Amino acid sequence: MTLTLGAEAVAAGYRVAAFDSIGSTNAEAMARARQGEAGPIWLVTTEQTAGRGRRQRSWIAPRGNLASSVLEVMEVAPGTAATLGFAAGLALQAALRTLTAQAVGEGPAIDYRLKWPNDVLAGSHKLAGILLEAEEVADGRLAVVVGIGTNVVAAPGDTPYPAASLKALGLDVTAEQLFAALSDHWASYRAIWDLGRGFAEIRRQWLQHAAGLGGTVSIRSGATTVEGLFDSIDDTGCLIVRTPEGRQIPIAAGDVYFSSTASAGAA
Structure with a gap:
């Protein structure tokens, strides 16, 4: 073909x-x-x-x-x-x-x-x-x-x-x-x-259709790790993590790990 x-x-x-x-x-x-x-x-x-x-x-x-x-x-x-x-x-x-x-x-x-x-x-x-x-x-x-x-x-x-x-x-x-x-x-x-x-x-x-939305997520970039709930993506495409303290942190890049079965590893 x-x-x-x-x-x-x-x-x-x-x-x-x-x-x-x-x-x-x-x-x-x-x-x-x-x-x-x-x-x-x-x-x-x-x-x-x-x-x-x-x-x-x-x-x-x-x-x-x-x-x-x-x-x-x-x-x-x-x-x-x-x-x-x-x-x-x-x-x-x-x-x-x-x-x-x-x-x-x-x-x-x-x-x-x-x-x-x-x-x-x-x-x-x-x-x-x-x-x-x-x-x-x-x-x-x-x-x-x-x-x-x-x-x-x-x-x-x-x-x-x-x-x-x-x-x-x-x-x-x-x-x-x-x-x-x-x-x-x-x-x-x-x-x-x-x-x-x-x-x-x-x-x-x-x-x-987002995997892991609303669940626990860990974003790793170099030596930095941000953990919280996968809240959304913003109008620039950044992933928004809601921390246990209630802060919303935009993430522009990094390896994503979900605690649920949606995904178990890095992008």
Whole structure:
């Protein structure tokens, strides 16, 4: 099969460059932006050999998994661009739910949840990770690359907390099917986000599917740890922790640990 865009993505003006194998779709996307590519364009493969996640952690996609990056050059501030990652999580979750409903029919649904700041979970297992990168290009605009790596046929076994693949969950879904659905849902959520103007709606929907919301959370960043209740995310995408003393602390980055079964490890 071939990695192709969904009909809605095509209608929205997206293009796609598909690779049999590549080191990193994010790196390829940013290299093209530096050379003048303005997008919107998807860079996709079913085999990624040198990908990375947050904090330079390795993210390898063995043959059959989906590594996908979307590049758009836009006039937004870096802080605003960062909120696009929440739209990406919603788009992937919507694609997964659509394909799962088609595959299982009246069978049991899979609980797909969004883990701050960048994971999609299936139950308590990591199914996908999102990496957003931004860089100013020659004309002063911002090249924004949103990388989405999804475990379709295989999941790594050396992660800080358990990972799963769609195949292990019993879903007969291909990377090609997932990408077509993802590209369509991305077009929809990207339109809602609307250069950050629609982040209030993105935030509202994201919180409806947030893993661990209202439960005990521990955020670790370097030698610092903040503990309390996962209260919300604010209008910039920061996680809000309510401490035992009642203070609300915004967290911009860090590794998230939940005490519940929503997740047991670091993002």
